[in-house]
Amino acid sequence: MSTVVHPTPAPPADWRASCAPGHGRTSFAFLDEGAKREIRRRMLKAVAIPGCQVPFGSREMPIARGWGTGGLQLTLALIGPEDVLKVIDQGADDSVNAVSIRRFVTRVTGVRTTTDTPAATLIQTRHRVPEEPLRPHQILVFQVPIPEPLRLVEPSEVETRRMHAEADYSRMWLYLYEDIVTYGEITIGARYPVLVNRRHLMDPSPIPRWDVARLNRNPALMLFCAGREKRIYALPPHTLVEPLEFEDFGFRTESFAGRRCMHCGSTQSFLDEIIAEAAGRRRYACSDSAFCQKTRKAGGGLTHRPADGGRTP
């Protein structure tokens, strides 16, 4: 068997020379090498035990906790001069959080950035999986606010550790059951709990259910990090990811039946609802801005596999 080599583009010609002398300089990728090594060691353990939360020493970052410090630390420990970075915030490349993180990483590394999903080698995301299918050499880094899926039913960290150790997820099942009894529906929208590799219950971060189905056996490596809660976890490629569901009450994704994006006309993407207050009408637009622009350029003809894995009734 031959050595696996992923195609990597050459780094920008000036990435090393462009480092200006002067005060206030930082090391490459901001973090000191000791911090990177620790995060790297923890990342390898997280990949070796899919879905298991691995603690790490979260560092102070020049953005506030809760604004993506976890994802940012993983990105900085991963990134090298050959990388092409994409940062999205709820699907958009142009929101404040995404723009600020992208600018910061560029300033401390000199790497190239892109909004085109297939062109990126490293994608940092807040609460969405890009609509276009990911490829094997890509790494998706999620920003996570609450890494513990059992926090919904148990406030004690010691107790949730025990529950994970014993794979005792009965209280989570009970929560879902009571939801169905009370409301006739599982009311968890984002952060839908998933079982990874038939062993660990995992919080997929607040992605919509639409994206939860797309985590299963995805060819790309997915890394999750909560900076405030100091936890890293991972989904290696082709890992079995199953949303919790009952035999007689299956997992369902959001339905946009009969609706389409007001910009590109797509009926196959996750849509944001926009209420025009004056007229009181609801309108819909693609949450993934890069996908929307690409679809518009292609004349609305861009196709991709169904995002819900065919599970929507």
Next chain:
Amino acid sequence: MPTRMPPSNRIIRDQRNFRVLLQAMSRPGRLFRLEALQPFGAHAAALAVAQCLLDHEVGFSTVGRESTESFAAAVAAATGARKAGLPEADFVFVAGPDGHGAAGAARRGSIDYPDAGATLVYSLDAQAARDPGHFRIRLSGPGIPEEDGIAPAMREIPAAELQALQTANADYPLGIDALFVRPNGELMALPRSTRIRLR
């Protein structure tokens, strides 16, 4: 306004080697290639792994032939990591494909924190013969898309050693994670999530 310092060659080499390690750990049983440290001969690749991951925060142990003493000194000098006994070590460097019982004795983590299990780094010989039992081995699990599993890309690993890893990882998620490196930098990983079947 902060600007960036020009990174040294070591920073860039460590970053590239880490990405290779991460890819290898994500795709068990497949072959990847590290940038090895050339002056160190048979242990060049193992030392590259040590430089990438070890520092004063971790303990390491060496197992195998006499030559590992000089290797242990080189690791300690290059990384600042402390020597530790086999049951306490975070990283265990094993000389040769035979583990000398390291897989059975290394730390497997606790039930609350299985990630505290050790990482074993096996240095393989350049001219090792294929193990006759390699055709009986199938790997499956996360990172391996093939339904019926794959054969490990490195065929010189004795079936008995893989069996020892299988035994050490029987109580998943407790267990150890193994990296196999050749002197030319070739690398294969077997994390504990990989199911090893011997037919």
